[in-house]
Amino acid sequence: MSSEDEFxxxxxxxxxxxxxxxxxxxxxxxxxxxxxRFVDRFGGTRLGELxxxxxxxxxxxxxxxxxxxxxxxxxxxxxxxxxxxxxxxVNPSVPAFPLFPIVHLERFQPTVYRVLDGRAPAVLAGIKxxxxxxxxxxxxxxxxRTKPRAHWCAYEVWPTPDDTRRxxxxxxxxxxxxxxxxxxxxxxxxxxxVAYSVxxxxxxxxxxxxxxxxxxxxxxxxxxxxLKLDGGAVQICVYGEPEVLCLEEWNAAADQWETTWRRP
Numbered sequence: 001m002s003s004e005d006e007f008x009x010x011x012x013x014x015x016x017x018x019x020x021x022x023x024x025x026x027x028x029x030x031x032x033x034x035x036x037r038f039v040d041r042f043g044g045t046r047l048g049e050l051x052x053x054x055x056x057x058x059x060x061x062x063x064x065x066x067x068x069x070x071x072x073x074x075x076x077x078x079x080x081x082x083x084x085x086x087x088x089x090v091n092p093s094v095p096a097f098p099l100f101p102i103v104h105l106e107r108f109q110p111t112v113y114r115v116l117d118g119r120a121p122a123v124l125a126g127i128k129x130x131x132x133x134x135x136x137x138x139x140x141x142x143x144x145r146t147k148p149r150a151h152w153c154a155y156e157v158w159p160t161p162d163d164t165r166r167x168x169x170x171x172x173x174x175x176x177x178x179x180x181x182x183x184x185x186x187x188x189x190x191x192x193x194v195a196y197s198v199x200x201x202x203x204x205x206x207x208x209x210x211x212x213x214x215x216x217x218x219x220x221x222x223x224x225x226x227l228k229l230d231g232g233a234v235q236i237c238v239y240g241e242p243e244v245l246c247l248e249e250w251n252a253a254a255d256q257w258e259t260t261w262r263r264p
Contacts, residue, residue, distance in 0.1 A: 011047055018051055027066055029079050030069035033072055038217075052217065054108065064103055068101050071103055072101070085143075099139060099143065099194075102192040106185035106188075112155060112183050115154065115177050116180065117176055118178030118179045118249060124249075127244055127247060130241070133238075133244060135240065150193070151242070152236075154235055161250050166231075184243065191238050193236065193237050193238075195215065195237045197216030216235065218233065218235075244261075246261060246263065247259070
């Protein structure tokens with residue numbers, strides 16, 4: 001067995017431990033498409049962190065992970081079809097970043113939370129008026145060819161905006177984390193995916209369209225010591241314009257979160 005085959009077998013074993021059973025042929029085909037994007041530039045793999053994304057300590061989470069792997073194959077046909085439909089070239093730069101859908105999210109995570117910048121009053125007014133997050137169109141294909149945009153959503157909430165910023169590794173320039181929107185997971189069918197991020201210091205991919213991109217199962221890649229960005233939180237990405245259940249805004253004077261809008 002070659003070293004490449006051994007590494008693939010190791011990735012398979014990681015997921016089989018999460019599922020507590022062997023992968024089916026179709027599930028393994030789906031895994032083959034996505035697992036390379038879980039490998040960081042140091043050769044480590046983040047596949048084991050799917051336990052937190054899918055809550056595989058529950059039967060519902062195990063079933064959702066298995067169904068999500070199969071959905072990848074439903075979208076592209078097979079690993080061979082994936083290679084044929086989405087060839088990669090460097091010059092011209094034609095990347096291929098496969099999306100990893102999260103199905104049946106509501107069965108193991110009933111709500112998710114979108115952190116927003118309190119310094120963007122027009123955005124907040126739009127959410128309150130429409131009762132939805134601003135629209136980010138879902139991908140037209142199961143594989144991204146250009147750099148993506150999405151709503152990054154968390155599984156939990158934190159006592160203060162600063163705690164939120166540190167857990168989600170959000171730089172102050174990106175937002176003050178003073179607003180959060182609660183979304184019902186049963187409204188996110190077909191819109192939720194494993195999140196992705198970028199390692200900007202990876203010299204091996206500098207200049208490429210998907211420079212340093214990989215799946216970011218847990219926030220831990222912006223380890224700024226001075227800002228104490230602790231990370232370790234679960235994040236997923238959500239597309240579309242999902243309904244908002246309620247908005248909470250940080251009241252600095254009262255030192256607490258206050259619900260400022262709720263769906264009628």
